[in-house]
Amino acid sequence: MTTVAILGAGVIGAGWAARFALMGRDVRVCDPNPDAARIVGAVMDRARASLPALYDVALPAPGRITFHDTLPDAVAGADWIQESLPERLEMKRRLFQAVQAVCAPGAIIASSTSGFTPTELQGGATRPGQIIVAHPFNPVYLIPVVELVGSAATPSETLDRAADMLTAIGMSPLRIGAEIPAHIADRLLESVWREALWLVRDGIATTAQIDDAIRLGFGLRWAQMGLFETYRIAGGAGGMAHFLEQFGPALAWPWSRLTDVPEMDADLIATIAA
């Protein structure tokens, strides 16, 4: 893989551009936003200052980042085409149609979508199997995990190749076996986010207290070993089965606010932003 097209250069697209470039790939950015070059530049500066520190060896010579006004100019001959547009399905589908009219049939077209499934994204495509989900986490140049999802139309060889390409730029592709809205991680995040909003809305905790409870508490555990492994260890000698016996019943207790969604009105936004 030598050439990458980045379609949409907000925080996520720019993060992809920085990671690909610092891993030696040439990057072509296409975004109508006149501010795109500034955003990519700022993200590149931060990535340059931090990504090399994760490695004991020098990174390869960086690739070139260029900016392109037209889609064909950006995607023609690209090996990897990463879409990071806003979460509007029709907009993404129209883009993929335009991309497939000019890109190489063997190129990977990957979407950064948080919520849509590959089958949804492939609707209306000329070659559905060419479009996959590669959902990263901000900052893309530092966080290794990327959720990789295909549909029934996706050849597994395409996912193999995508996983290899992502591994080659220092990422940890997580192949998810089923299509589901929001994949895995954002479903977990959404559930925490909803409960956290209630705690703020109800005046139980401030955003700073919630952040402290996480970063000085279970966030430290999760950065080491995730959720299940943490609980397996908490189970002591009895392991996970013992933990589940102890903790399982609490699941039926009315702790969290669950389904209700707090209305994101001006008051709540102002409270959180402040």
Added chain:
Amino acid sequence: MTTVAILGAGVIGAGWAARFALMGRDVRVCDPNPDAARIVGAVMDRARASLPALYDVALPAPGRITFHDTLPDAVAGADWIQESLPERLEMKRRLFQAVQAVCAPGAIIASSTSGFTPTELQGGATRPGQIIVAHPFNPVYLIPVVELVGSAATPSETLDRAADMLTAIGMSPLRIGAEIPAHIADRLLESVWREALWLVRDGIATTAQIDDAIRLGFGLRWAQMGLFETYRIAGGAGGMAHFLEQFGPALAWPWSRLTDVPEMDADLIATIAA
């Protein structure tokens, strides 16, 4: 503070014992389990091997850990009495009645409860205001955060003193202004846990994939800055308000499984434990 009583020496009680002892406090352990001394010894070994590495300076000379068969022997003259019994309210209340018959009126009686509120714990107590919640995280000797909660009966001076004592042993007390079942952190954890169980139950992801999504993904962010600060930064120059505009609508999308609680039957326990 020089003397601590540890009532209940499972994984959590033993973790408290190790932290207090390594921070120079004498610790009296009371637990009818004949295995208690072995558990405390094993946890102490792990704590001794890891806690000193968090500090640039030497820890104080460790306190003595002694084991006591009777409650009066353990709590008489203790400055801090930490209860870490199983989550059964009546059992805890009976213990507090027995403790208050023999302990100093000025001692702090703190419960490690994950779920009960101070008002619930204080029911039937001789001196309700003496009993507070000090909810830690496993491993107690490493994770700094401790949720500190009182009821309307709790003098704020008691919480001030408790916070000082916990700070003195290297913890970060988080004073929660309202009584709510499961305080703050376990409500957040429960919401993630419930969604994770569904993902396993429905065959979408394995426990290892969920752990990878966390430890190679958002767990890394949360160990640095928690939830809200992560999103404020993800909002780019527009900050939290911009992020909420973008992300807010997704809250109404049917991503997570929400209220339904998967039945923790033998199949699911076996799947997770395996």
